[in-house]
Amino acid sequence: MPEDLAVDRTVNTSSIEKEELIAKRKSKKEKERKVTRKKRGFLRKGEDILDVSxxxxxxxxxxxxxxxxxxxxxxxxxxxxxxMSIKSLWLEFRGCRNYKPPKYTCDEYEKKRNDIKNRYNDIICMDATRVKLKARNPKDDYIHANWIIMPDNQKxxxxxxxxxxxxEDFWHxxxxxxxxxxxxxxxxxxGTHEKCYQYFANELNECTVFGIYSVTVREFYEDDPTGTLQHKLIEVEVLGKILQVHHxxxxxxxxxxxxxxPLAVVTMLKLARMLCEGRPITVHCSAGIGRTGAFVGIDYGSQKxxxxxxxxxxxxxKDLRHQRLQAIQSPIQYTFLYICILEMFVQEGVVAREGAVLDYYEAYENMIKKYQKTYKEKQADG
Structure with a gap:
């Protein structure tokens, strides 16, 4: 990787202002984490709030x-x-919900200097597969990200x-x-919670600068048959060099x-695979384990x-968690993974979209609607 990217990343802010910024951020994060822990505790008991028979x-x-x-x-x-019944899928998840790979370490994640780069304090980034930022000092190469490699070697x-x-680390x-x-x-x-910092501008051709990286949305595509996807072409420029990224x-x-x-998510996966040209595909949600784990699991599971x-x-x-710890958080995501792989094979013409398949989709849809109602009621009750 070019050495010219290893430049001084000092921000034009006094050390006092930096300390105040960090202190405010940490205070805010601690408040958010208390809420997050409460929500995740509810999530871990998700299979108990709904009759999924x-x-x-x-x-x-x-x-x-x-x-x-x-x-x-x-x-x-x-x-x-x-x-299989929908309930049996939930019970299956219960059996592996707490699985963790043996003898994993998370030394970089636990270092104090990296705390401010972690969105949640209960979502761990393990060392074995972590993405190390290139062209950086070893003390500045941490980001909460891991590699997951598919059976066909797609990364x-x-x-x-x-x-x-x-x-800035994200774009780097x-x-x-x-x-x-x-x-x-x-x-x-x-809702009222930030799930992801806004890392590009909303408007076409509006440039946003993050450290040494200039980020500009160059094109909006209208190629989604489902009506629930947004596809943009983003231009990332640093030191006169440009990378075009499909978002x-x-x-x-x-x-x-x-x-x-499952249609939009399967469409999304196929589009990502088509556009990546064999290069790494970056996937994120908020914590980077639940929705992200389910999405990547569609590709991984269908290949296996x-x-x-x-x-x-x-x-x-288990294979996913050996690469991204805590991947797939809930029985609802686990069930959705099954449904998406089924949809993948329906689209491949392996099984007909009739009879048992339509019945299964209907059962899944009924479960989701019931779950959504129960979840919203639980949220309203606090």
């Missing part, structure tokens, strides 16, 4: 035109899933939504890793919940299933 009607499973035969690994997996960078103190990571696709799975603000955001995936339909129709989502979750 919702079953599909049990229609016939029809093989699609592109399944090789009944022994096609994808068809084998779909057939097994369509015989994903899974990261938190940047905070004000890490937004994207630029130096030549990541030309960024997938955003949250909104900048959800794909979903507008309808609230934290702790999941979309009613193509090779082995008996692949379990439990094994997929």
């Amino acid at each position: 919702i079953h599909a009607k049990g229609g016939k499973i029809e093989r699609g035109p592109n399944a090789h035969d009944d022994s096609d690994n994808r068809f084998v997996w779909c057939s097994a899933l369509l015989k 994903y960078i899974c990261t938190q939504g940047p905070v004000a103190e890490s937004v 990571m994207i630029f130096t890793e030549r990541s030309n696709v960024v997938v955003m799975l949250c909104n900048f603000v959800e 794909i955001a979903i507008l309808d995936w609230p934290d702790h919940i999941a979309p009613i339909s 299933i193509r090779k082995d129709g008996k692949t379990t989502m439990t094994s997929v979750l």
